[in-house]
Amino acid sequence: MKHKFISKRYWNNVSTPMGASGDLAKKYDDIINLSLGDPDLNTDLRIIEEAFNDASNGHTHYTNPLGDEELRLEISKYYKEEFNYDVALNECLVTTSGCHAMWLILESILDDGDEVIIPEPYFTPYPDQVKLARGKAVLLETFEEEMFQVNVERLEQCITNRTKAIIINTPSNPTGTCFSKTTLEDIAKVAIKHDLIVIADDIYTAFSYAEPFIPITTLDGMKERTISIRSFSKDYCMTGWRIGYVIAPKEIIQIMKDVNENNVFTAPSISQRAALHALRMRKEIQPGIIEEFKNRAYYAYERIREISYLSVLEPRGSLYLFVNIKKTGSTSREFCDKLLNEHHILAIPGDAFGKSGEGYIRIALTVGVNKLKEAFDRLL
Numbered sequence: 001m002k003h004k005f006i007s008k009r010y011w012n013n014v015s016t017p018m019g020a021s022g023d024l025a026k027k028y029d030d031i032i033n034l035s036l037g038d039p040d041l042n043t044d045l046r047i048i049e050e051a052f053n054d055a056s057n058g059h060t061h062y063t064n065p066l067g068d069e070e071l072r073l074e075i076s077k078y079y080k081e082e083f084n085y086d087v088a089l090n091e092c093l094v095t096t097s098g099c100h101a102m103w104l105i106l107e108s109i110l111d112d113g114d115e116v117i118i119p120e121p122y123f124t125p126y127p128d129q130v131k132l133a134r135g136k137a138v139l140l141e142t143f144e145e146e147m148f149q150v151n152v153e154r155l156e157q158c159i160t161n162r163t164k165a166i167i168i169n170t171p172s173n174p175t176g177t178c179f180s181k182t183t184l185e186d187i188a189k190v191a192i193k194h195d196l197i198v199i200a201d202d203i204y205t206a207f208s209y210a211e212p213f214i215p216i217t218t219l220d221g222m223k224e225r226t227i228s229i230r231s232f233s234k235d236y237c238m239t240g241w242r243i244g245y246v247i248a249p250k251e252i253i254q255i256m257k258d259v260n261e262n263n264v265f266t267a268p269s270i271s272q273r274a275a276l277h278a279l280r281m282r283k284e285i286q287p288g289i290i291e292e293f294k295n296r297a298y299y300a301y302e303r304i305r306e307i308s309y310l311s312v313l314e315p316r317g318s319l320y321l322f323v324n325i326k327k328t329g330s331t332s333r334e335f336c337d338k339l340l341n342e343h344h345i346l347a348i349p350g351d352a353f354g355k356s357g358e359g360y361i362r363i364a365l366t367v368g369v370n371k372l373k374e375a376f377d378r379l380l
Contacts, residue, residue: 051274067094098231106133120354171317
């Protein structure tokens, strides 16, 4: 939008299908919304009650700028228990969501014009997040025929003298792919060879169905060059609490802390307490959440297989299926328009996730099996 009081940087901005989905969701009274990845499950009451008790007992003030020390100790304990990986307190920063973490990271590591390689299809905000930090996004296509794994030869072809970092997201939004150990090891070799940083957007780690999640930072030689983003939004159904954290070398964490003092200073103390209790109770809380979304994924997968003009890879991870609609002859946007206006189903066109997403749509498994059944029945 062009306006004299708006920064010229944003005059040519266009709202993405992700951003527009909020208004479209109100278009029909009977809409089935498979657009945004906001789990329909509420935060477990045990987390809410513990956070409420902490607020009542005085946890309503600023925390340490790095984050509540008790929470960071619990994060360190979590990494040791789950991955046998040591995280020091000064290697962890609590952030106001995963998206906030990504902005802090890019703002802290990029010089003007530095390049960041982003495998596509990608989480829609990535290129603009790089641009906000005055960097340049370099897009690396991945393909369904290769299970959306990163091809290392094509990755190396993207590297220039200005390349600073590679963003990886596994399990992936939107494709649901889980990078194999071989893929992670190959990416690590490239990062070490070219002295690059890997920004690991580890948002959907609980939802790794195909094989156990492996943090790339735990691979040999990667601790010094990996910045890991974690969030409580999806793994614990805590999107509204806006709480996440970063694991990185202490020098990077220190700069992120300094940048954050000019932004929000600290993450909300009450949300940090909720995150603490979520981690402590994860073995009681997470299994039911994971099983529910896994059941939804496989139910939707089987229903899609029954529809001649659709196809999809078997579920591997995340809360999404990336559905191939190429047999229809429609573009992704045309197909989503038809879904919305003829069947009252809201999904996101694949081109919202980069040009290699054309010919696909993303469905978020954020409604129960009964609603998914109703959605697929409408297509018959």
